[in-house]
Amino acid sequence: MPPALLWRLALAQFFAVASLADAADAPARATPLRPGGAPAASAAPPGPSAPTGGSLATRKLRGVDYVSLADAATRLGLKLTVSDRGRKARLADGQVRADLEFDVREAAINGLRVVLGDPVQQASGQLYVSRIDFERCLTPLLRPGFGVPPRAAPRVVVLDPGHGGRDPGTSANEKAHALDVARRAKKILEAAGLRVVLTRDADVFLELAERSATAVAHRADLFVSIHFNAVAGDARTSGVEVYAFAPKNQHSTAWWNAPRRADPHPETSEMPVNRYDHWSALLAQSLQRRLVRDLDAADRGHKLARWGMLRGLDCPGVLVECGFLTSTAEAKKIATPAYRQKIAEALATGVRDYVATLAAVRPRAPGASVAGTAK
Numbered sequence: 001m002p003p004a005l006l007w008r009l010a011l012a013q014f015f016a017v018a019s020l021a022d023a024a025d026a027p028a029r030a031t032p033l034r035p036g037g038a039p040a041a042s043a044a045p046p047g048p049s050a051p052t053g054g055s056l057a058t059r060k061l062r063g064v065d066y067v068s069l070a071d072a073a074t075r076l077g078l079k080l081t082v083s084d085r086g087r088k089a090r091l092a093d094g095q096v097r098a099d100l101e102f103d104v105r106e107a108a109i110n111g112l113r114v115v116l117g118d119p120v121q122q123a124s125g126q127l128y129v130s131r132i133d134f135e136r137c138l139t140p141l142l143r144p145g146f147g148v149p150p151r152a153a154p155r156v157v158v159l160d161p162g163h164g165g166r167d168p169g170t171s172a173n174e175k176a177h178a179l180d181v182a183r184r185a186k187k188i189l190e191a192a193g194l195r196v197v198l199t200r201d202a203d204v205f206l207e208l209a210e211r212s213a214t215a216v217a218h219r220a221d222l223f224v225s226i227h228f229n230a231v232a233g234d235a236r237t238s239g240v241e242v243y244a245f246a247p248k249n250q251h252s253t254a255w256w257n258a259p260r261r262a263d264p265h266p267e268t269s270e271m272p273v274n275r276y277d278h279w280s281a282l283l284a285q286s287l288q289r290r291l292v293r294d295l296d297a298a299d300r301g302h303k304l305a306r307w308g309m310l311r312g313l314d315c316p317g318v319l320v321e322c323g324f325l326t327s328t329a330e331a332k333k334i335a336t337p338a339y340r341q342k343i344a345e346a347l348a349t350g351v352r353d354y355v356a357t358l359a360a361v362r363p364r365a366p367g368a369s370v371a372g373t374a375k
């Protein structure tokens with residue numbers, strides 16, 4: 001098969017997983033993939049809809065480097081459609097799409113809410129996205145694996161149940177529920193052939209840096225910190241959120257909320273986990289899709305924050321907020337073992353989707369069969 005065809009076939013099979021989930025307005029389950037079960041792809045060769053190389057022109061807008069959506073579309077091999085008198089834009093092909101809007105940070109990418117690090121800008125009659133958002137958000141979510149070295153098949157997963165001991169979390173139940181979900185997800189992932197380490201398997205207090213240190217010590221391939229949310233005096237807000245560590249020179253999502261405060265965290269140095277921004281974004285999307293669809297939960301978005309347990313990681317890592325303990329309706333569900341099992345299954349399936357995507361975009365060894373598994 002010609003390389004271009006192989007690439008398209010692999011992409012089509014990989015994105016079939018995404019489209020199945022996207023098509024499900026009601027919670028429906030796509031067939032779970034076993035780790036490495038997706039077809040391996042050849043490295044992206046040039047082709048009509050394949051991403052292309054070359055340098056990308058940037059221009060400073062409000063002090064930040066931006067790239068035009070037209071250039072971004074060309075680079076990613078996507079079609080750009082502008083609407084609403086130039087205020088809105090869609091980057092898409094038959095399998096992926098991103099909807100962006102002038103002066104807005106929230107985007108819809110592959111049917112999910114994503115909060116960009118910088119608002120979309122307009123200049124010379126064109127729309128622009130910040131260079132960091134292009135490289136570390138749009139690219140991994142629309143063309144996973146493009147422009148970064150491939151990653152080997154993950155073997156070690158570290159799950160981090162939030163809080164513990166003298167730190168109960170947002171309510172007395174958060175630390176207990178997080179541990180319960182982590183234990184359940186561990187069982188499922190172990191049955192799928194992955195080695196799983198919990199940062200704590202008891203009601204003990206851990207410093208945030210100890211959590212990432214555990215992942216480093218076990219040579220983790222990916223890290224998921226498990227939490228439950230709360231908002232004081234609000235019994236109605238519900239849904240799931242997924243956080244990646246903010247890239248260097250970008251603010252946390254919360255920083256933008258009025259009234260603006262100086263961000264308490266440094267913004268200008270790269271943290272160890274930032275070396276994996278591309279893959280963390282992809283991991284965030286994989287978990288977000290499963291949590292939203294499989295739990296039929298409100299999508300509160302894929303956001304950025306400088307969480308201390310992610311900072312020192314030597315692998316991709318995200319934090320998931322699996323629901324609101326302050327929501328009357330959601331807390332009632334979370335209190336049941338059956339729903340916590342559902343959360344664990346959604347997380348485990350999200351991890352396996354991520355593993356399958358890595359396999360799909362990894363260059364094939366010479367002579368390997370298209371359907372061959374990578375493990």
Ligand SMILES: [Zn+2]
Pocket residue numbers: 162163169170174227228
């Ligand atoms: Zn928490």
